[in-house]
Amino acid sequence: MHSYAARRARLLAHMPPGAVAVLPTAPEVTRNSDSEYLYRHDSYFYYLTGFAEPESVLVLVAARGSEPACSILFCRQKNLEREIWDGFRHGPEGARAAFGFDAAHAIEDLDGEISKLLADAPALYYALGSAVDAQVKLWLANVRRMARTGVTPPASAVDLLPLLDEMRLFKDADEQATMLRAATISSQAHARAMRASRPGMYEYEIEAELLYEFRRNGAQAPAYNSIVAAGANACVLHYSANNAQSRDGDLILIDAGCELDGYASDITRTYPVNGRFSAPQKRLYELVLAAQSAALQAIIPGLPYAGVHEAAVQVLAQGMLDLGLLNQDAHGGIADIVANKSYLQFYMHGTGHWLGMDVHDVGQYRDTAAEGKPSRPLRADMVLTVEPGIYVRPAEGVPEEYWNIGIRIEDDVLVTPNGHTMLSAAAPKTVAEIEQLMQQQ
Known part of the structure; x- marks a missing residue:
């Protein structure tokens, strides 16, 4: 757990104050009919989290002023019925405690929570040109709708992967x-x-x-x-x-x-x-x-x-x-x-x-x-x-x-x-x- 937290801290040190980074894990992939390929996490996501469950997103917020840096995990909720069929789930609270995140939420809460985090953030770091692009547009649109409250969306988008590539090397x-x-x-x-x-x-x-x-x-x-x-x-x-x-x-x-x-x-x-x-x-x-x-x-x-x-x-x-x-x-x-x-x-x-x-x-x-x-x-x-x-x-x-x-x-x-x-x-x-x-x- 210490290694993953240290990596997150190193990445955050490269980001300007208040900047936000978003990194999802890999999706599950259907093999045929109702059978799926053996699940394998996204390497970048796992490098920073050690968390191997699907339907998960890591959000990092760089320190700004008196506000400390923060690492937040969005993941599947505990579901005892699904665990009978598919196996153990940590759930947000269990994942936060086991993997050293500052906070954790249900994956269903991602869109609402991240719009708040992006308000007045100077930059958004994510994998440019990836499947996340469509979600980013929705998040930024939500922030723009909040303009009447005085907040602004991130002024720039930065490709997150080159930073992680150099770390992983x-x-x-x-x-x-x-x-x-x-x-x-x-x-x-x-x-x-x-x-x-x-x-x-x-x-x-x-x-x-x-x-x-x-x-x-x-x-x-x-x-x-x-x-x-x-x-x-x-x-x-x-x-x-x-x-x-x-x-x-x-x-x-x-x-x-x-x-x-x-x-x-x-x-x-x-x-x-x-x-x-x-x-x-x-x-x-x-x-x-x-x-x-x-x-x-x-x-x-x-x-x-x-x-x-x-x-x-x-x-x-x-x-x-x-x-x-x-x-x-x-x-x-x-x-x-x-x-x-x-x-x-x-x-x-x-x-x-x-x-x-x-x-x-x-x-x-x-x-x-x-x-x-x-x-x-x-x-x-x-x-x-x-x-x-x-x-x-x-x-x-x-x-x-x-x-x-x-x-x-x-x-x-x-x-x-x-x-x-x-x-x-x-x-x-x-x-x-x-x-x-x-x-x-």
Whole structure:
């Protein structure tokens, strides 16, 4: 509870005296007929509240004069009959006491109460261009109707999300502990999948091993749709069918991570379904592993975020030449391959992204305040993924021994004051580690 209150206080400190911020949680979504998708709160809302119930809105009012800052929750009322069907509800008073709000009201009272709060407020902060726009128009119209009493509506509307994005980019100690636990659970799930795999298994059978390990260890859900890709399917970056049968000699690429207490993990491992890398598979795998090692060495506070990708590309480009995937006569040397982006034939995505409450988490990758918008420098308490890969589709001039091999290696990394630490270190990664583990089938 203390962490959420501290975050609210930090946000309020960025707002001018008397300004009001409004932040709703996510709506429930119908799956089909009268069935709904498993509910998942809005990340911004949860970041400031820790409150996971639907039909909820947070309102913050910055201090002004002798009036202190105030955090107000609007949520569902207690309803014992609905709780029989749908489960426990805190209700306004219970939520206020449990989550440290200054006040709480029934969600039905939102329109009336907020019109009063917006009277004479200098600014309104909310997610501009979102579904809240329509409600904001109604609220401002209500305030204007109060003009005869001498009050005025907010003079400006400010986008709330950029402020929260910058806050969320830096993880506090509680967040780091949760993300380490999530990454550890996911690492154990990847190891379980490796031990269970054997030729002839369907991708969904291997996926079931992951899901079991997630839930067995207390994770609430996958952080995203798991990718379990056998053989040529691994060359499809966002493969999702997970219904093919593996064959002896296939590599299995698994991109999967759990969500724990609102925070995502994101790990990819690639391994031979029969427990032994072939020589061509091993050569490509060691290349991707070397690219990741180079990228990790670039994770130092003060160095640019873009340097992580650049380091990986240098190693991959050299490897593509060494292994004959690219031809020096046709593509030139390393500098030419990088400048002309010839490597995109086999490596067509970035080397990572921010990680946090969302698997592709919020935060700018460039310093938008600086001239030219250069890559922003890495800072302690950022969390990012590092995920180089190589994907070889059949093509003229490409050695056939590498055809239909897709490899990605991805880890979750916390930037520390002196470098970085690997949150997903428990997931087997080297050829020796993987082959040794798979002998335990």
